[in-house]
Structures are given as C-alpha cells and as structure tokens.
Amino acid sequence: MMENSFNSFNEGKVLVADTNQAERVAFYKKTYAHVAGGVLLFVVFEYLLFQSTAIVEFALSMTQGYKWLLLLGGFMLITNYAESTALRTTDKNLQYMAYAGYIFAEAFIFIPLIYIAISYTQNFDILQQAAIVTLTLFAGLSAVVLITKKDFSFLRAALTIGFFIAIGLIVAGTLFGFNLGLWFSVGMCVLAGGSILYQTSNLVHKFGTEDYIPAALGLFASLMLLFWYVLQIFLSRD
Template structure:
C-alpha cells in the first residue's frame, strides 16, 4: 500500500496530521504529552484509592464481603470495553480537548471504584518470594509486574516500530467473547475461576497495549494526546486487575 493509499484509509488522519507524518520534534512532543498524561492518570488512581482506604477503611471492612462476586468482574470488563469504544471514537472525530479531559477524569474515577473491591481482598493476603522468608503485599507485587510487562511491550513497539493496528478486530472479537463468558459465569459456576481465565485476560490486555502503543506511533493525530492516554490507561488498568488476581491466587491470607 502506498503512503497516499494509507492516508486515505486512515480514519485518524481525517481531521489533522497524524504523528507518523509530523516533524520529529512535534511527534516527540506528542508522545511525551501522551505518556505524561498516562502517568498522571495512574497517580490520580493511586491517590483516590489511598483516600478510599484511609477515609472509608472501617466502612469497607463491613460492606465489602456483601458486595464481592462476579458482579464486579462484569462491571470492570464492561467499563473497559465501553471506554475503549469511546476512546476509539474520539480518535476518529473532532472531539474537543476539554471533552477528552472530562472523559479521562471520569474513567479514572470509575476505575478507582471498580478496583477498590479487589484491592480490599488483596490487602488480606501476603505474597512470599519462593525460597525467601520475605513477605510482600500482593498489590505491590502486581504493580511491579504490571510495570515491567507494560514497559517491555512498549519498548518492543517503539524499537520495532511495528504497526499492530491489524489487532483491532481480533481484540474486539476476543473482548466480546470474554464479556460473554463473564455473563455466562452468573449461570454456570466455575467459568472464570482458576488461573486460565485471568491468564487469558493478561494476554488480551497485553494485546491491547501493543495495539494502543502502535496507534500512538502510527495513527493518532498530534493533538490527541488525551484520547491516546485514555486508551493506554484502560489497557494498563485491565492488565493490573488480572495480574493482581493471579498474584492473589498464589498468595496466602495474613
């Protein structure tokens, strides 16, 4: 496909210059803005969780046992799918930067609510490194693993400069299948238990990170740093959620 044909078939290029065709300085500035916004979104999420557990810690101890179940898994994954759809549509439209900021802020807040029950569970477990008598909170272990997986996938895309946009339809179909499995788990117990399901979701989240990072390099416009950070944040949050589930499975109650 020629460069002209590529531009004609790229919906991200409809309303402005895409990062791949921008001058080097402008492209670098866009990438920096995207990852700075991603970092700020993660910091905001962590801050909200500290507030929840610091202010409402006693209430959470009373209420959480009644709230836990597949219901939260359904909300979490459903929220991820909706956010991905919104980010994708913003990327192909002239959505204002203010609207993008509102969406990012709303999703960070929603994600903090979705994550709270799993973080509450994790706080009741400890992780011991094999062969060492050292105990860690599963949240810390999951956060470190998430960082290294995300950093490795990001580095792979940046160094290879590969375009993973072909993963879009595949990931979309896989997400619908996963969503169906989660709904079915309400009627057939055991479908999402064990390690196979969370491992599969880690693979799915990793695929989304490849896809989103590739879009940052090749398809987003240089003015879409907020929408790009929103898509990346949704994928990182999904990755952390299921890595934490796996870590908890290998942990013991404190």
C-alpha cells in the first residue's frame, strides 16, 4: 500500500477531483485498463516462470524458515521502490518499468502458493474460484467508492497499524513454527478490502489526471494481496 504523502506529489497538478465528469471517467478507464493489463502481465509472467523447473524449485526452497522472511523482505523492498518510483517521477517509461518490475516480483512470490493450489486439485479449479471471488470483491469495493465519492483516507492509520501487526505475526509464525490459521487469512482479507477502499479513494481524491500508472499500481497491489489470502482460505477449506 502506498503510504507516500500526496502533498508534494500533487504540487502543480490538475487533480482528478477538480475535473469535469468526462475527464474523470477517462482517468478511471485508463487506470482500470492498466490494472487489467497488470493482471494479464502477471498471468504471462507466472506462465513463463513455471516453464523453468529450476525457478520453481528455487521459489519453493525459499519458503523454508528464515529464507521465507528474506524473500518477504526483498519483496517489500521492491514494493517500496516501485511505488516510490511511480509516484516520484512523471516519466511514463520509468513508471511502466516500476509497474512491470513490481508485477514480476508478485509473480515470483506467488509461485509456491500457485504450485500448492495446482497440486491440491491437479487442475486450476481452486485458482479460478479464488480469482472469481477476488475480482467480485474488488469490483464491489471499488464501486462503493466510485459511486459514493466518499473519502476513505481516514483508513490510512488503521491500515498501517494492521499491516505492522500482520508482519509481526508472520515473522513470529515463521520463527517459532506455528500456523497462523484460517482466521488470520480472513483478517488479512478484511485488511486487503480496506486497502482497496483506500486506494480507490486516492484514485478519486488524491491523484492528478496523468497519474493513472501509480494509481493502477496501488490498486493492483491491493488486488493481489486480496487474491493471496482468498486463495489461502480456499486451500484451508479441507
């Protein structure tokens, strides 16, 4: 989730909130087209990564003990770099590179979970079901903000605290070997839902008319967080 201050970021820009209806709709279309493009690129990256047995085995080996914490730490660094780069620059090429780099990092970290999901049923049923639920929730939460125009920026503090607590629990679970269980996944889905509301609210109230790439990156990150834990719930049903 982007926690950057939007004050300096928006200096001298025409905010979406200050434009007419046609310009706002055009911005929303560009943003969600880039989110959809991100999902498509994620699928392509995932397919290509799974073509290499060595990459899959390496990713699976990184889920053991402290290696998983190293992988998560690296992913968080890439996330922070991609988000800050997309927000800091107005160069579309750099923004696209940051977005693509983030999507690749997501594809890599998803390898173990997707491998387990495919092995669980020997097909793609669970992945398809989790994807449908995730996209439905994402569309519904986004629609709430876009229709009501409510500002959910007040969620920022709660989300920040929630994410720090979640990270602490993940670290503790990894170090001391206990399973965080179903209710942790449910709680993370709630947290991801709050992040979607927050990011969509930024889309409406905080971004400039040319900031559809960083806006898409923030939404994509929240979407993938939700997908991760929805998939975890589906895998824990039995």
